[in-house]
Amino acid sequence: MLQLFKFKGGVKPDPKKTPSVQMPIGIAPLPPLLIVPLHQSIGGKPNPLVEAGDRVLKGQLIGGADQWLSSAVHAPTSGTVLAVEERLAAHPSGLPTLSVVIEPDGRDAWIERTPLDYTALEPERVREILRDSGVVGLGGAVFPSHAKLAAAKSVPMDELIINGGECEPFMTCDDILMRERAEGIVLGSGIFRDLLKARRVLVGIEDNKPEAVAAMKAAVEKLGENFEVIAVPTRYPAGGAKQLIRVLTGKEVPASKRSPEMGVQCFNVATAYTAWRAIVHGEPVLSRIVTLTGNVEQPRNWEVLLGTPLKDFVALGKPKSDTDRYLMGGPMMGFELPSLEAPLVKATNCIIAGSPSLFPPPAPEMPCIRCGACADVCPHELQPFEMYWFARARNFGKTQEYNIFDCIECGCCSYVCPSHIPLVQYFRFAKSEIWSREREKNMADAAKARFELRNERDEREKAEKAERLARAAAAKAAVKKAPPESGSEALSGDTSVAVAAAAPLDADAAKKAAIAAAMERARQQRESVQPKNTEGLTVAQRKEIAEIEARRAPLQAEE
Amino acid sequence: MLTAILIMALGALVLGAALGFASIKFKVEGNPLVEKIEAILPQTQCGQCGYPGCKPYAEAIADGEAEINLCPPGGMEGVRKLADLLGRDVKPLDAEEKPKQVAIIDEQTCIGCTLCIQACPVDAIVGAAKQMHTIVESLCTGCELCIKPCPVECIRMETISENIDNWKWKYPVVELKRVA
Ligand code: SF4
Ligand code: SF4
Ligand code: SF4
Ligand code: SF4
Numbered sequence: 014m015l016q017l018f019k020f021k022g023g024v025k026p027d028p029k030k031t032p033s034v035q036m037p038i039g040i041a042p043l044p045p046l047l048i049v050p051l052h053q054s055i056g057g058k059p060n061p062l063v064e065a066g067d068r069v070l071k072g073q074l075i076g077g078a079d080q081w082l083s084s085a086v087h088a089p090t091s092g093t094v095l096a097v098e099e100r101l102a103a104h105p106s107g108l109p110t111l112s113v114v115i116e117p118d119g120r121d122a123w124i125e126r127t128p129l130d131y132t133a134l135e136p137e138r139v140r141e142i143l144r145d146s147g148v149v150g151l152g153g154a155v156f157p158s159h160a161k162l163a164a165a166k167s168v169p170m171d172e173l174i175i176n177g178g179e180c181e182p183f184m185t186c187d188d189i190l191m192r193e194r195a196e197g198i199v200l201g202s203g204i205f206r207d208l209l210k211a212r213r214v215l216v217g218i219e220d221n222k223p224e225a226v227a228a229m230k231a232a233v234e235k236l237g238e239n240f241e242v243i244a245v246p247t248r249y250p251a252g253g254a255k256q257l258i259r260v261l262t263g264k265e266v267p268a269s270k271r272s273p274e275m276g277v278q279c280f281n282v283a284t285a286y287t288a289w290r291a292i293v294h295g296e297p298v299l300s301r302i303v304t305l306t307g308n309v310e311q312p313r314n315w316e317v318l319l320g321t322p323l324k325d326f327v328a329l330g331k332p333k334s335d336t337d338r339y340l341m342g343g344p345m346m347g348f349e350l351p352s353l354e355a356p357l358v359k360a361t362n363c364i365i366a367g368s369p370s371l372f373p374p375p376a377p378e379m380p381c382i383r384c385g386a387c388a389d390v391c392p393h394e395l396q397p398f399e400m401y402w403f404a405r406a407r408n409f410g411k412t413q414e415y416n417i418f419d420c421i422e423c424g425c426c427s428y429v430c431p432s433h434i435p436l437v438q439y440f441r442f443a444k445s446e447i448w449s450r451e452r453e454k455n456m457a458d459a460a461k462a463r464f465e466l467r468n469e470r471d472e473r474e475k476a477e478k479a480e481r482l483a484r485a486a487a488a489k490a491a492v493k494k495a496p497p498e499s500g501s502e503a504l505s506g507d508t509s510v511a512v513a514a515a516a517p518l519d520a521d522a523a524k525k526a527a528i529a530a531a532m533e534r535a536r537q538q539r540e541s542v543q544p545k546n547t548e549g550l551t552v553a554q555r556k557e558i559a560e561i562e563a564r565r566a567p568l569q570a571e572e
Numbered sequence: 573m574l575t576a577i578l579i580m581a582l583g584a585l586v587l588g589a590a591l592g593f594a595s596i597k598f599k600v601e602g603n604p605l606v607e608k609i610e611a612i613l614p615q616t617q618c619g620q621c622g623y624p625g626c627k628p629y630a631e632a633i634a635d636g637e638a639e640i641n642l643c644p645p646g647g648m649e650g651v652r653k654l655a656d657l658l659g660r661d662v663k664p665l666d667a668e669e670k671p672k673q674v675a676i677i678d679e680q681t682c683i684g685c686t687l688c689i690q691a692c693p694v695d696a697i698v699g700a701a702k703q704m705h706t707i708v709e710s711l712c713t714g715c716e717l718c719i720k721p722c723p724v725e726c727i728r729m730e731t732i733s734e735n736i737d738n739w740k741w742k743y744p745v746v747e748l749k750r751v752a
Contacts, residue, residue: 052736102736104736104739105741106734106736106739108734108735108736108739109736110736378744435744438741438744439744441741442740442741442742442743442744444741445739445740445741446740449738449740452738453614456710456713457613457614457615458615459711460615460616460617460694460711460713461610461615461617461626463694463695463696463711464615464617464625464626464693464694466695467693467694467695468625
């Protein structure tokens with residue numbers, strides 16, 4: 014038996030998981046309308062590939078990844094695109110985001126699906142397929158999986174962790190997936206293992222899910238894999254990637270490092286499952302398992318198409334009449350949905366209907382008594398009360414000194430605080446202020462650089478112009494001196510014709526002088542605007558230039 | 573007694589030489605105070621402070637010629653930071669505070685005169701003579717310097733509204749009020 018490690022801190026909230034695992038995964042009916050946001054993962058925003066009026070098939074690419082760290086989105090069913098427009102997002106801000114609105118035709122007609130033998134493909138190609146299939150971390154962080162599937166150059170990949178921790182109260186979507194579709198998870202984990210060339214695969218599951226542990230063990234055995242399925246002690250947040258890595262391997266990943274640099278990588282069970290569907294069945298990510306629980310008559314897990322409006326989804330659970338709000342994510346790390354008009358997305362792992370009795374309004378915030386309870390439970394060994402103090406005073410530099418960016422917003426500190434201080438909200442506020450300042454600072458620096466460049470250019474151009482004028486003036490003066498009076502007359506343009514008519518002999522000489530002067534001026538002008546890229550040329554280049562000049566000479570003479 | 577004086581004198585000489593050497597070796601290029609002030613200024617380069625850009629204003633502040641409350645894009649926060657840095661008193665901003673804006677060219681009306689390109693201090697406008705011009709939104713600092721030169725008045729300012737990418741978590745007190 015593997016020796017397990019412990020992470021510091023943590024809390025034991027009431028799990029409240031039982032109600033939603035009484036029934037198997039239900040297949041949610043097709044909604045009348047699907048709203049698919051294009052930006053559903055960390056990283057770049059996919060560009061829309063369809064427009065209003067287009068017909069799409071189930072699984073058709075509707076948003077292509079725009080950069081490496083980005084992930085594609087697909088039509089969840091066949092139908093007609095009604096619009097590509099800004100629609101409300103499932104986001105704490107309640108702001109809209111560019112979405113593709115699809116009216117299903119009810120036929121659910123697939124694109125052509127091509128199963129692939131990934132062992133015959135370049136690893137680079139497999140990662141590309143995962144990106145274009147929209148495979149992202151379904152634990153809630155929605156980080157594009159393909160970008161996590163490269164081992165560090167110098168560090169061998171010791172352990173691949175498959176995360177079935179699911180420590181948030183109420184949430185059971187991973188539990189039920191492991192119970193019902195364990196083989197898919199194991200096969201998907203095998204793909205990850207082969208891409209990472211990981212030596213060992215460890216599946217971590219909290220020990221309050223014995224059925225899931227048994228199902229996973231059976232699947233591993235049946236498929237002849239050597240994965241270790243390990244029950245870890247139930248303690249929130251054991252399902253956090255860093256905590257699970259710590260418990261299973263003893264490795265501590267600091268915020269400044271990526272886990273492959275420590276020879277370990279971690280994926281959620283649902284992510285492994287969708288990767289297997291994508292590669293071996295050619296099915297992009299079109300749906301996910303979502304827990305619908307809380308203040309509802311029928312708590313249950315549903316397999317739902319992405320883009321299903323939340324109001325249609327929550328109706329499946331028959332919310333009780335005193336429901337006054339809905340949370341997305343768990344009660345510890347989730348947020349209150351601003352509206353049910355928003356659609357369900359890849360990040361939606363759980364919807365909890367709330368009521369005043371289930372989530373009583375928070376007690377009023379009182380002053381911090383510096384009891385240190387928050388620091389005791391912080392799994393990252395931070396000092397929440399110090400960070401809170403400085404975040405409250407908007408002293409963001411200090412919060413960074415106390416490592417606010419190590420905070421995973423797990424909510425343990427808020428959970429135990431006897432003064433009911435919403436600590437995590439202060440940390441979120443401070444973090445987003447720091448990010449926005451950083452953005453502004455970068456923009457200001459870039460603007461400054463452009464301004465300085467422009468000033469330099471202006472100055473150079475001015476100097477060049479002055480030089481040109483000076484030379485022209487000098488040439489003019491020289492010409493004036495050579496042919497005494499008539500030259501200057503001839504130079505003054507039109508009048509020269511009149512002068513020429515009156516005194517043809519004299520005019521002839523004047524004309525010649527004028528032409529000579531004009532040519533001289535032209536030559537000087539040409540010289541002064543010569544680009545300065547003719548220095549330091551190779552012999553071959555110089556020869557080439559000489560040839561070109563020779564060719565041009567007769568043409569110029571003709572002119 | 574004499575040896576003691578000699579030793580002290582020698583020590584003074586050596587230390588003096590070392591200090592002199594250090595001051596040459598570690599000489600700071602440019603004026604560090606100006607740089608610190610400039611880092612606080614928003615680099616909008618709008619000239620509303622009465623100086624032709626943020627750097628000249630920073631220099632004027634460092635020389636003690638200018639007040640610290642003349643930069644409208646920097647807002648009260650900028651004034652406070654400058655006061656902090658320089659140990660001067662915080663003064664109310666000598667103008668109205670405005671939300672950040674960007675300029676937008678009505679591309680149908682533009683006649684391609686290139687006057688706005690010449691006015692833009694941060695090269696945020698692209699176009700060529702007699703061609704339609706446009707403003708690269710991510711580069712525009714919102715300085716408003718391109719508005720006036722346009723002969724057909726086709727440039728307007730638009731406030732950057734809150735969107736899902738620049739949205740920020742609010743100060744918690746606000747939410748507590750809402751709940752209560
Ligand atoms: S638990 Fe609350 S009261 Fe105690 S130190 Fe932390 S913030 Fe202060
Ligand atoms: S929310 Fe942050 S500070 Fe609070 S316990 Fe969790 S990691 Fe620590
Ligand atoms: S007002 Fe502010 S932003 Fe504008 S040029 Fe002066 S210092 Fe720069
Ligand atoms: S100044 Fe106005 S008309 Fe001229 S190029 Fe700029 S936008 Fe077009």
